[in-house]
Amino acid sequence: MSTGLHIARxxxxxxxxLAGLHRTCFDDAWNAESFRDILAHPKAFALLASAPGSxxxxxxxxxxxxxxxxxxxTIGTVPGARRSGCARALVRAGAREAEAMGAEEMFLEVAVGNNAAFxxxxGLGFTEAGRRRGYYRSAAGPVDALVLSARLPLPATQR
Ligand SMILES: CC(C)(COP(=O)(O)OP(=O)(O)OC[C@H]1O[C@@H](n2cnc3c(N)ncnc32)[C@H](O)[C@@H]1OP(=O)(O)O)[C@@H](O)C(=O)NCCC(=O)NCCS
Incomplete structure (x- = not known):
């Protein structure tokens, strides 16, 4: 099913x-310089999703x-737009773009306990490939990260 979202580089x-959006999604916000560094890298990219006409x-x-x-x-959906397929559309579009750049596999880290992200x-076909102990810091102490991976293209699903 198409979300009808507009996705742009x-x-x-x-x-x-991007730094402002990141701040709405994470306690450990990345600054604009971090995103400038990412976007300056020839093999890195970022995508932005918006509702049509918005x-x-x-x-x-x-x-x-x-x-x-x-x-x-990193990936995030602003709180007011969550649960409408935005992140799923972004991962799908990002996977297609990465594949076009030569990638055959996609990885990510997700904090243990981040049930929404997991x-x-x-749901997109990622499976657990490993665990990094104490990868994230939280107010409650270190939190493990699960490393997830998927072969590209991502498997076709109904959504
Ligand atoms: C995780 C996050 C990116 C999901 O964004 P989103 O746009 O709301 O996700 P989508 O609407 O595309 O959801 C796709 C699927 O993910 C799952 N999902 C998303 N949010 C969920 C939640 N709160 N609880 C359970 N499942 C959830 C569902 O399977 C959902 O499909 P469904 O709505 O058809 O059931 C968003 O909650 C977020 O920005 N969180 C803070 C930042 C973060 O944790 N980023 C990920 C770091 S690894």
């Missing part, structure tokens, strides 16, 4: 916008590719 001028951006994803591998560096990825 971010440019270096979007670094500030100038508001609802979600973003940043992806790094390296030879046959690609990695989702459900998103497993």
């Amino acid at each position: 971010a440019t270096p001028e979007d670094a500030m916008l 100038s508001e951006v609802d979600g973003f994803v940043a992806i790094q590719t390296a030879a046959s591998e690609s990695e989702i560096l 459900a998103l990825y497993s």
Whole structure:
């Protein structure tokens, strides 16, 4: 099913916008400089999703590719636009773009306990490839990350 979202490539001028979006999604916010560095890399890119005809951006994803591998560096949907298929559309579009750049596999890390993100990825065909102990820091202490991976293209699903 199509979400009808408009998905566009971010440019270096979007670094500030990306930092603002990131701040609405994560406690550990990345600054504009971090996004400028990502977007300056020839094998990395970011995508922005918005509702048709809207100038508001609802979600973003940043992806790094390296030879046959690609990695989702960060992804988020602003709280008011969640659960409408935005992140799923971004992962799908990002996977297609990474594949066009030569990637055959996609990886990502997700914090143990981030059930929304885990459900998103497993619904798209990602499976557990490993675990990084204490990868994230939280107010409650270190949190493990699960490493998830999927072969590209992602398996076709109903959604
Ligand atoms: C995780 C996140 C990106 C999901 O974004 P989203 O746009 O709401 O996700 P989608 O609407 O595309 O959801 C796709 C699927 O993911 C799963 N999912 C998403 N949010 C969920 C939730 N809160 N609880 C359970 N499952 C959820 C569902 O399977 C959903 O499909 P369905 O709605 O048809 O049941 C969003 O909650 C977010 O930005 N969280 C904060 C940042 C973050 O954790 N990023 C991921 C880091 S690895």
